[in-house]
Amino acid sequence: MPKIYHYRTNDKKEIDFILEKGNKIIAIEVKTSQSIKIDAFKYIIDLQNKSSSEVIGIVFYNGDTVLPFGDEKHQRFALPFNLFF
Numbered sequence: 001m002p003k004i005y006h007y008r009t010n011d012k013k014e015i016d017f018i019l020e021k022g023n024k025i026i027a028i029e030v031k032t033s034q035s036i037k038i039d040a041f042k043y044i045i046d047l048q049n050k051s052s053s054e055v056i057g058i059v060f061y062n063g064d065t066v067l068p069f070g071d072e073k074h075q076r077f078a079l080p081f082n083l084f085f
Contacts, residue, residue, distance in 0.1 A: 013043045023053045031061045036078040041069055048074045 007015035007027070017028040027044045036059055044057035057069070057076035066083070069076040 015043050025053050025055045027057050029059045034062045036061045041076050
């Protein structure tokens with residue numbers, strides 16, 4: 001069963017949800033905007049760069065398209081809420 005956390009550093013970097021199972025982590029941000037830029041992943045990117053575990057970054061948003069924001073080293077995706085409704 002995955003564990004769920006809220007992530008906040010001493011310097012106030014926050015990620016809405018952290019799901020952890022074994023050495024895999026899913027970092028989730030929730031945004032109300034209808035468009036997404038790489039900036040929405042800034043704290044997820046920070047966690048990915050610091051963590052020795054595999055971290056997958058997801059930002060849920062009000063758009064219509066699944067968008068990749070990852071690179072060769074880290075997986076990151078913007079997922080629209082309408083995938084679920």
